[in-house]
Amino acid sequence: MVIVIQCTDQIGLVAKISGLLAAEGFNILSMHEHVDKAANLFFMRLEVDKQTEGDRPLEQKLHELLPQGALIRVNPDPVKKVIVMVTREYHCLADILVRNYFKTLGATVQCVIGNYTNLADICRRFDVPFHHVSFAGSSAASEKQILDIITQYEHDYIVLAKFMRILSPDFVSRFPGKIINIHHSFLPAFAGANPYRQAYERGVKLVGATAHFVTDELDEGPIIAQQIISADHSHTASDMIKAGKEIETAVLAKALRVVFDDRVFIYKNKTVVLE
């Protein structure tokens, strides 16, 4: 069973928490904690050896013990529910569908929403519903359509798996800390459109990818994972795109793993990833 805690830092928090768990008969299998001294915040993720039961749940006892305003989750669902949004590129989606099919994603893909139709067939092959929402008309109308689809499905997260349209602040504000995007550059370098073209023009020697939570500032949300691969003068912009796909897939997979595994905390415009 997983327990995650985020609260104001205090002397003796670890002693308090571990003392309570010992008193309640839980054995700690793993414990990761972090203190941001500048922000005076304490973060902890625990795995314990049995599940809670009884009339007075552990979460309540932790709230009594910890500073006011603590965010505490005891025993979050280990299998999350996700909606995936795509445009035309297949690599991130296919990776997600394969892991979903083999039950190694840590989540269930409820449906896929695409603004093109070319990825409908692979969804069908994996028995995952695909909804087509064109952006040919007004963005507002398209977003309305997407919201209508989303409300049909339970979901914990929305994953933008190479969804190439910018979502409105209104849309984004409905799902704070719930939308995960893969951006095809090493942010904050090359935010915005055509990052590989920008990277090519700039003559960089590395190409990167960044998975982050979406906020209403474009490409400025909290970063979850980043990785790079080498590039050189022999890479055209389209070579960079091709090389970038592999790293995008890997970075998004890594980010989803830690998010679905309840290892990611958001504060300020950053993440703490406890693993």
Add this chain to the structure above:
Amino acid sequence: MVIVIQCTDQIGLVAKISGLLAAEGFNILSMHEHVDKAANLFFMRLEVDKQTEGDRPLEQKLHELLPQGALIRVNPDPVKKVIVMVTREYHCLADILVRNYFKTLGATVQCVIGNYTNLADICRRFDVPFHHVSFAGSSAASEKQILDIITQYEHDYIVLAKFMRILSPDFVSRFPGKIINIHHSFLPAFAGANPYRQAYERGVKLVGATAHFVTDELDEGPIIAQQIISADHSHTASDMIKAGKEIETAVLAKALRVVFDDRVFIYKNKTVVLE
């Protein structure tokens, strides 16, 4: 102040230790722990915000609290004393001498022992004593000479910074867990002599380096740090040697940093590195 603990695992150890520290008025600045479930061992490294004092030291209280046989160090000297042994290659030694000179090594180099004389001059430039011990005659006589030199200096660790002679089991057994070697391959691949030649013949696509504690089995001691760089068909054996030097320097520097910083625990034939 640093506290390091290695003991048999038990339920509630974290609660006990953090409870004692809170009771004694220490604030925990950082805490890293690891449990090897198979070996039933608990490892912890803490940084707390003040030093111990008074008539009943913290170490004693921890011993009373923890399972019998616990290894506990409270407030180990943050600057270690080291003896460096070399043959002819300069790269690791020079890196150590530079960090020593700028006081960023986490250790003081007491002296350098070399079986050639070409590195005497750089030691002299940094005001570090250099002792020449030829291996032209019998190894036993040379080792005897080295032991005589070593006994002249206080030392916590002996660093083999590209020392290319094999030390006898008798020599090694005098300094258990105290001799650190840099091996120029990704162990256990290419143990023994001429690893780059072996790597070249095998046509590997990566070249590595391994820092490890020395035991009486050649190149088989507990690994502290490893890293690799890419190689390809265009690398001759001597290109691999050249490329390898950079990674050897970096891997040894990393290993020394974590050892001198009291982050490394040895058990079975492995290390736990808490950082």
Add this chain to the structure above:
Amino acid sequence: MVIVIQCTDQIGLVAKISGLLAAEGFNILSMHEHVDKAANLFFMRLEVDKQTEGDRPLEQKLHELLPQGALIRVNPDPVKKVIVMVTREYHCLADILVRNYFKTLGATVQCVIGNYTNLADICRRFDVPFHHVSFAGSSAASEKQILDIITQYEHDYIVLAKFMRILSPDFVSRFPGKIINIHHSFLPAFAGANPYRQAYERGVKLVGATAHFVTDELDEGPIIAQQIISADHSHTASDMIKAGKEIETAVLAKALRVVFDDRVFIYKNKTVVLE
């Protein structure tokens, strides 16, 4: 159009080849060459801007120009035909099936042969024939069955995508330079069975994967690609396996890309990869 050449080295080979191509009206789009001086061998891969035609083919002219015994391929089929063999793990197979489906593999998967049946369904979803060959009985009988299946399909390469049975020297010798395997360690470290268990016991700080051509010496064939990821004391053997899967998939994908793209030359027990 691609041209690949492997021959004894000689002074002036580049001048001869580039002169002939200029005379025949080909513009060189890219040229990579390598000389192994110790082996006295010359390797070259060219891309030129048009295809050959006419009554006297370019290959013939190159043979007249180059040293006797030169291996020359002009305009090899850019889409190879492959047979994939698997046991129970899905990650490499799924990656291959996805790329095959989206026509980015550089090859067509003719069929999949598995010694378990759990991967039959994903093959069916991608309309790729799956053949089950049990190894419950004698290996010789199973290999005979596999050979019977293989002969039903045209194929350029056989890919062992986590096929966990050892193929007999007789089987391997029928397909020299045609069988590609992914081994789940950084060869030559941890050859043989259970490499992750071996790596865990040894306490390594990196976990790797190696793609190589299969020869009759187990895990000793020419290496095509290798990569590693970091590990530490917190990785159990099964964590290493999980982490390893990602790198296995990436390394096999990379190896297949360069082999199918006619960038890999085999000689002695090595490869030259021109890219």
Add this chain to the structure above:
Amino acid sequence: MVIVIQCTDQIGLVAKISGLLAAEGFNILSMHEHVDKAANLFFMRLEVDKQTEGDRPLEQKLHELLPQGALIRVNPDPVKKVIVMVTREYHCLADILVRNYFKTLGATVQCVIGNYTNLADICRRFDVPFHHVSFAGSSAASEKQILDIITQYEHDYIVLAKFMRILSPDFVSRFPGKIINIHHSFLPAFAGANPYRQAYERGVKLVGATAHFVTDELDEGPIIAQQIISADHSHTASDMIKAGKEIETAVLAKALRVVFDDRVFIYKNKTVVLE
């Protein structure tokens, strides 16, 4: 002997050049070339087995053969002359001084210019002249002083090894393509001041370094080499600085190696690095 060529691209250039070299009796030991098709430029670096001599030098013959305006260097001095400029940090300077002392830098350090005095002693230990130029007063006066020092020494390149003052466009314009800087971020992310602070605030998961030629646009010159290391939430800004030092040293060393080895071509705002 090294030959480097940069010129307008044309069909048959490789044939022409390799033909001339064969006719003149040179054996090509290595050849690297690159064509930027968009820019219509051809780049080549050759190593041949003997040096030129005689009354009609090879450079002249190449000029006759190649398109007008070709940049050709035959037999550039393999040991460059460099002036190093520093502020207070030692890591890049010490690495350069060590390689200089052991004659593995590919260059001779003529002198070091520092705007603080703390690095004078290590220069003295290596018998390298150190000149102190304070920036306490007007920058213009300080730059004038630096120029006076520079004119006392022959030099091919000026290396800014953590020189933390911005040089004026007037200064920079005197040394086009001759000033090499190490910037402590993965450019173009975090250009300008305090990149590690910026990186920390942004919560990035990777920290990088970039070696580039200096132009009059701050941190915008052609990139020679870049590399990154992982960071995470546990890194404070000062941890990032510490981790960054190692990668800065490595990236600058790599950039100097390829520049001093005549492997770097500049065009537009990019480099081609042939190796």
